[in-house]
Amino acid sequence: MTSTVLLVSLLVLFAINTPIAIAIGVASVLGIVVQGDFNPMMIVQRMFGGTDSFHLMAVPLFMFTGTILEAGGISRRIIDFANALVGWLPGGMAAVTIVSAMFFAGISGSAAADAAAVGAILIPAMKTSGYESDFAAAVQASGGSIGVVIPPSIPMIIFGFLTGASIGQLFAAGILPGLLIGVSLIGVATFISWQKGYSATTRFSMADVWHTFKRAILAMGAPIIILGGILFGVFTATESAAVAVVYGLVVGMGVYRRIRIRDLYPLFRDGAITSAMVMLIIATASAFSWIAAIEDIPARLAGGLLGLTANPVALLLLINLVLLIAGTFVETTAALILLVPMITAMLPSLGIDMVQLGVIVVTNLAIGMLTPPMGICLIVSCSISGDSLAAISRRVLPFMGILLVDLLIITFYSPITMWMANLVAS
Numbered sequence: 406m407t408s409t410v411l412l413v414s415l416l417v418l419f420a421i422n423t424p425i426a427i428a429i430g431v432a433s434v435l436g437i438v439v440q441g442d443f444n445p446m447m448i449v450q451r452m453f454g455g456t457d458s459f460h461l462m463a464v465p466l467f468m469f470t471g472t473i474l475e476a477g478g479i480s481r482r483i484i485d486f487a488n489a490l491v492g493w494l495p496g497g498m499a500a501v502t503i504v505s506a507m508f509f510a511g512i513s514g515s516a517a518a519d520a521a522a523v524g525a526i527l528i529p530a531m532k533t534s535g536y537e538s539d540f541a542a543a544v545q546a547s548g549g550s551i552g553v554v555i556p557p558s559i560p561m562i563i564f565g566f567l568t569g570a571s572i573g574q575l576f577a578a579g580i581l582p583g584l585l586i587g588v589s590l591i592g593v594a595t596f597i598s599w600q601k602g603y604s605a606t607t608r609f610s611m612a613d614v615w616h617t618f619k620r621a622i623l624a625m626g627a628p629i630i631i632l633g634g635i636l637f638g639v640f641t642a643t644e645s646a647a648v649a650v651v652y653g654l655v656v657g658m659g660v661y662r663r664i665r666i667r668d669l670y671p672l673f674r675d676g677a678i679t680s681a682m683v684m685l686i687i688a689t690a691s692a693f694s695w696i697a698a699i700e701d702i703p704a705r706l707a708g709g710l711l712g713l714t715a716n717p718v719a720l721l722l723l724i725n726l727v728l729l730i731a732g733t734f735v736e737t738t739a740a741l742i743l744l745v746p747m748i749t750a751m752l753p754s755l756g757i758d759m760v761q762l763g764v765i766v767v768t769n770l771a772i773g774m775l776t777p778p779m780g781i782c783l784i785v786s787c788s789i790s791g792d793s794l795a796a797i798s799r800r801v802l803p804f805m806g807i808l809l810v811d812l813l814i815i816t817f818y819s820p821i822t823m824w825m826a827n828l829v830a831s
Contacts, residue, residue: 406439407436407439407440407696407700408697408700408702408705410435410436410439411432411433411435411436411439411693411696411697411700411702412432412702414431414432414435414436415428415429415432415693418431418432419734419735425686425735425736425739426682426685426686426688426689426739427689429686429689429690429692429693429739429743430448430452430689430692430693432693433448433689433692433693433696434448436693436696436700437696440696440699440700447695448692451691451692451695452688452689452691452692453688454691455687455688455690455691455692455694455695456684456687456688456691458566459641459643460562460565460566460572460642460643461562461563461566461684461687462643462646463557463559463562463572463642463643463645463646464559464562464563464680464683464684464687465676465677465680465683465684466643466646466647466649466650467515467557467559467562467646467649468515468518468559468676468679468680468683469650469672469673469676469680470512470627470646470649470650470653471509471512471515471518471522472518472672472675472676472679473650473653473654473657473664473672473676474512474624474627474653474656474657475518475522476657476663476664476668476672477653477656477657477658477661477663477664478657478661478663479512479621479624479656479661480505480509480522480523480525480526481526482617482620482621482624483505483508483509483523483621483624483625484501484505484523484526484527485617485620485621486508486614486617486618486620486621487500487501487504487505487508488501488606488607488617489607489609489610489613489614489616489617489618490504490614491504491591492605492606492607493605493606493607493608493609494591494595494598494605495595495598495599495603495604495605496536496594496595496597496598496599496601496603496604496605497598497604497605497606497607498527498530498531498534498536498603498606499531499536499540499541499544499594499595499597499598499603500591500594500595500598501527501606502523502524502527502531502541502544502545502548502594503544503547503548503551503587503590503591503594504587504591505523505527505548506519506520506523506545506548506549506551506552506587507548507551507555507583507584507587508625508628509522509523509552510551510552510553510554510555510583511555511556511557511625511627511628511631511632512557512627512628512631512649515552515553515559516549516550516551516552516553516737516771516774516781516782517549517552517781517782517785518552519548519549519551519552520545520546520548520549520552520781520782520785520786521549521785521789523545523548523549524542524545524549524785524786524789524790525789527541527545528541528542528545528786528789528790529789531544532790534603534606535603536603537601537800538790538791538792539790539792539796539797539799539800540597540601540800541790542786542787542789542790542792542797542800543786543797543800543801543804544594544804545782545786545789545790546774546775546780546782546783546785546786546797546801547590547594547775547782547801547804547808548587548590549774549782549785549786550586550771550772550774550775550782550808551583551586551587551590551771552771553737553767553770553771553774554579554582554583554586554764554767554768554771555579555580555583555584555587556575556576556577556579556580556583556631556632556635557576557628557631557632557642557645557646558575558576558579558767559683559738560737560738560741560766560767560770561575561576561579561763561764561767562642563687563738563741563742564741564745564763564766564767565642565763567741567742567745567746567749568745568749568759568763570759570760570763571760571829572635572641572642573635573636573638573641573642573829574760574826574829575760575763575764575826576632576635576636576642577635577636577825577826577828577829578760578761578763578764578822578823578825578826579764579767579822580632580825581821581822581824581825582764582768582811582815582821582822585811585814585815585821586768586771586808586811589807589808589810589811590804590807590808592807593803593804593806593807594804597803623656623660623661624656626652626656627649627652627653630645630648630649630652631645631646631648631649634648635829636828636829683738686736686738686739687738687742690738690739690742690743691742693742693743694742694743694746697743697746698746702747703746703747703750704747704750706747707747707748707750707751710723710724710727710751711751711754715754717754717755717756717757718817720751720754720755721755721757721765721816721817724748724751724755724765725765725769725812725816727744728740728744728748728765728766728769728770728773729769729772729773729776731743731744731770731773732769732770732771732772732773732774732776733773733776733777733780736781737770737773737774737781740770740773741766741770744766745766748762748766749762757819758819758823758826760822760823760826761819761822761823761826764815764822765812765815765816768811768812768815769812771808772805772808772809772812775801775804775805775808776798776805777794777795777798780798783797783798783801
């Protein structure tokens with residue numbers, strides 16, 4: 406009875422567009438009341454317990470790093486460098502959009518922040534240059550989805566917190582898949598641009614590459630600090646996030662001088678509000694997961710999938726399908742906390758490493774960011790371009806197609822994830 410109330414109430418609340426955190430929290434309260442063996446105040450205790458983690462401190466810090474560096478004027482420098490690198494391709498501005506998103510992904514750890522920071526500049530610029538508005542938004546949404554695959558990645562931090570997997574290894578494992586996704590998206594964008602007759606934005610020049618690189622080097626120092634520090638064992642993911650915040654303040658206030666003392670309060674306020682939204686979802690989802698574990702729901706769901714097939718290949722395909730569907734309707738953080746216990750229960754039958762599983766899960770949910778109604782990258786791009794969700798959803802289909810191919814490669818070709826992860830472990 407408790408399991409039925411828990412799952413049905415959650416689905417009903419999602420169906421009537423209740424905010425994610427509220428829906429999960431209300432379902433948790435209903436579940437504990439029906440269960441009857443615990444005081445409802447346990448929900449509050451589990452919410453606090455679910456966020457009381459050293460690893461999770463990295464989430465607001467990485468988000469704040471992106472906010473600080475964006476305010477410090479890094480976007481324009483990164484875009485100029487990306488233009489020097491790939492602007493000579495057919496439809497160069499589309500390729501620039503994706504490369505810029507890849508660079509910014511190494512700073513913020515958030516797909517939404519990635520899409521907003523780059524899209525605010527490049528979507529209007531693409532429209533001014535003659536690109537169709539819905540195509541420009543689709544390119545930006547697709548590029549923004551890379552933000553959770555290329556490290557640092559907030560979903561990877563949450564996966565590591567939930568499973569005990571090494572966050573440093575997860576970050577390392579995401580590098581090559583992130584590059585694969587970025588290159589394949591550039592290929593699709595360039596092909597469509599060539600068909601549409603969109604021109605290059607510049608001619609290739611090593612002098613321009615070097616000049617723009619020198620202007621952008623400080624902007625790209627944050628991902629070097631974050632990844633280098635973690636991969637070489639200098640500090641943990643959380644410590645690297647704290648160092649990146651200090652670095653962002655030094656660059657923004659002391660070097661670029663785009664941030665002044667009076668700007669700090671609104672920056673801290675906005676960072677706190679954004680972080681609070683994510684942490685509230687984590688808190689309520691932690692309470693939900695606790696009740697689900699009491700009722701043995703993850704193991705029962707895993708048993709249901711295992712009852713369909715014992716073939717590891719078929720199981721991986723089923724898990725991908727479940728995650729793709731979940732990513733369409735459930736916010737990424739909530740999907741991780743709700744589904745990861747079920748998926749990890751099947752790990753012995755899958756025959757893969759926990760780190761590879763983490764990259765597979767995160768890649769699936771990244772694709773979910775491009776699918777309505779919960780596709781956050783689509784929503785951000787819509788808000789910037791002014792196009793309808795339906796129009797952008799149609800234009801994003803070719804990018805979705807190549808992302809599904811990338812997902813299959815990541816799922817069934819383990820060296821692409823485990824090669825760098827094993828280097829970190831050794």
